[in-house]
Amino acid sequence: MISIEKSSKPLKGHVYVPGDKSISHRSVMFGALADGTTEITGFLEGADCLSTIDCFRKLGIQIEHTQRPVHGVPTITVHGRGLHGLSAPDTGLFTGNSGTTTRLLAGILAAQPFDTVLTGDNSIEQRPMNRIIKPLTQMGADISSLKGNDCAPLIIKGGKRLRGITYHSPVASAQVKSCILLAGLYSDSDTVVYEPALSRNHTEIMLRAYGADIHNEVDVKGSAAAILHPGSPLRGIKVNVPGDISSAAYFIAAALLVPGSDIVIHNVGINKTRSGILCVLKQMGADIELENVDESIEPRADLHVRYSQLHGGVNGRFELSGKLIPTMIDELPIFAVVAASANCTTIIKDAAELKVKESNRIDAICNNLKLMGVDIEPTDDGMIINGGRPFVAADIETEGDHRIAMSFAIAALAANGQTRIIDDKCVGISYPAFFNDLKRLLQ
CATH class of the missing domain: 3.65.10.10 (Enolpyruvate transferase domain)
Known part of the structure; x- marks a missing residue:
């Protein structure tokens, strides 16, 4: 108190x-899926973003902090292993209080060859996950709520081939959109997400910087689409958050x-x-x-x-x-x-x-x-x-x-x-x- x-x-x-929380999360995630090294300055060392680092370390990604901080903030170095370089964790993945980690990571895990259990704290276990379960299932993923209440813990079965979809999201949500687009990196065809309005577009901007073929379109009424063409490898970059x-x-x-x-x-x-x-x-x-x-x-x-x-x-x-x-x-x-x-x-x-x-x-x-x-x-x-x-x-x-x-x-x-x-x-x-x-x- x-x-x-x-x-x-x-x-x-x-x-x-x-540093921006949304960009900090994504810089670690995309760096892990890229070939080569991603160097992040200005990273937010809050509990949510540290949960993202912890999850990706458990997925086999080497992530380092520099010993010489810039303005008191260390540089984070992510040694990426490519889109297919993650390895099965020894335990379930715990995302703490982070909805961003939970929902975006679910999109990535849906395409992996191994099974995972994804959960968080009491708050996360009460937040709605059907908004990502539904589109991921349409893409061919095997994802379900352990308690049957459309909330975490989520059980994600591996080894599924994902297909691209056109999805009309009922809400303008960057977490929902990003989850689908990240699964779309592994799909067999284009993935398109329509929203009633353009939600925050850090995923699109940053994936493009990493080398993905992705763009936004906004019509005269303000409705927006994010369009991803899969197949382009991601490459490590320098990120200044x-x-x-x-x-x-x-x-x-x-x-x-x-x-x-x-x-x-x-x-x-x-x-x-x-x-x-x-x-x-x-x-x-x-x-x-x-x-x-x-x-x-x-x-x-x-x-x-x-x-x-x-x-x-x-x-x-x-x-x-x-x-x-x-x-x-x-x-x-x-x-x-x-x-x-x-x-x-x-x-x-x-x-x-x-x-x-x-x-x-x-x-x-x-x-x-x-x-x-x-x-x-x-x-x-x-x-x-x-x-x-x-x-x-x-x-x-x-x-x-x-x-x-x-x-x-x-x-x-x-x-x-x-x-x-x-x-x-x-x-x-x-x-x-x-x-x-x-x-x-x-x-």
């Missing part, structure tokens, strides 16, 4: 946030909430499928400037953020829905905190996916913001926030969800009294140094 008082000082200075915009979002919010704040967050990934929060906050009047923009494989920039009073549209309302939701799904908890401070009504729709994250985030957001004096009501697919009321301190139940813990730590900076985050240890899943970095910006 950690206690946080209302901030009497503005946030000032510079900060580097940890940008800072995670999901981690940067907490400091963006803190600077917007605390009067007088002026900070720079360096080297943050600004991939358009991930940076919806920047667009939305600017529409609400946030003073955010992009500096030193680098349009490399994964675009990045320094974010200069100053305190701002946020507002709604001309009718005093702000609605967040539709195709913007997949571009900021992980940032919705901290966005809700910011919206609660704005002098407007904010309506969040089309975000039912929040119910099946590390916690039911709709309930966690609404319950905790109510404790802090906010006028907020949950809906079936989001929430209605009547902002502008002062925050009051409360005891925050995180439900073991790192994003809830960090979001309400930021809310505490604007709350009268002493707020207690009951389970603060869960931040280690994605940002082990979060509280230290926050404290440094407040000095």
